[in-house]
Amino acid sequence: MRSLFVLLMLCIGVSTFQSCKNEPKKVVKTEKVVFKKEGELQIFKKDTDSLLTELDIEIADSEYETQTGLMYRNGMEDHQGMLFVFPDISMRSFYMKNTEFPLDLIFIKDDRTIGSFQEDAQPFDESGLSSKVPVRFVLEVNAGLVAQWGLQIGDSIAYQKQ
Helix, strand or coil: CHHHHHHHHHHHHHHHHHHHHHCCCCCCCCCCCCCCCCEEEEEECCCCCCEEEEEEEEEECCHHHHHHCCCCCCCCCCCEEEEEEEEEEECCEECCCCCCCCEEEEEECCCCEEEEEEEEECCCCCCCEECCCCEEEEEEEECCHHHHHCCCCCCEEEEEEC
8 A cells, every 4th residue: 555655646746747847938027127317417528618418317326226227228328327326425436247238437526527437348347447536426328428528537517306
């Protein structure tokens, strides 16, 4: 009787394994992260105060938004950017972990002037990109825009939340 029970349990186990093996794999879908306009930002030349460009911006001002940034996104338009707003002035270091497209990082001092920038940060690179000076804001835009705009240290920004 005991051997019959063991044989029955073995048959049930094999049939369960076979049916699980034949089930199609489940695909886990995650929601696509899309740009959400939360404000507008302007960049001005230091010498002439003329407008260089205007951007629609997302604002990262919580710890979660600051840690996540532009990770897990396919890209953004050239008229878009992400502005990181920190509660204090400090040296900042960013990296491109889980970021799928190249970026220019613009480091902005408390007086809203450009303190430094890092151009063409490469996707998935975990090397630290330093602000080189204490800053309060960081603006991420598509790679190549810093050169296209002719951005210089000392240029300034203004932004408004929606």
